[in-house]
Amino acid sequence: AQSVTQPDIHITVSEGASLELRCNYSYGATPYLFWYVQSPGQGLQLLLKYFSGDTLVQGIKGFEAEFKRSQSSFNLRKPSVHWSDAAEYFCAVGISGGSNYKLTFGKGTLLTVNP
């Protein structure tokens, strides 16, 4: 079964600093890969996704992620964090094809931004 690991439960950065959130997955083939963001008490918003092609994908709000097949990773990056980026971030993987497609989520990384 596929699994997703987000090694960092909580990360604190200063406003204006760069950010990298880690995500590793376990699956035999290349899955679909996603990053979502969640503000407290809200639903999840899709930041970006990777299905195939260019391994560096751009998303909304200035985020990008890079798929590295050799490391089974899909890390999320942002060059300069804003206070409004404080939220919880979830990485997810989905198996392509078939009639029972579903996503598996990591347990999330909570981002705190210091002024």
Added chain:
Amino acid sequence: DGGITQSPKYLFRKEGQNVTLSCEQNLNHDAMYWYRQDPGQGLRLIYYSQIVNDFQKGDIAEGYSVSREKKESFPLTVTSAQKNPTAFYLCASGNSGTEFFGPGTRLTVL
């Protein structure tokens, strides 16, 4: 406006009562999903449906039931058999592999 609606936003029920959470979408998506979220646990899949009149159990289906009589609607019933129903419940719909989420319902069982 296209989107996914969940109602109500907050729900309180007494222990032992069944309760039904609503999820509606007007995005014309074939697939719909229900997740449960607890602090530090991420999202856990309860049930999902890839097409009308068909659904499958997810990882934590015990104590829950669903129906998919219409493409737009995927209600979730939390039964009295669910041992710890207090949680944040998220509904999602999707096409072509991408899921989009509703705003969630926070259920508190007293």
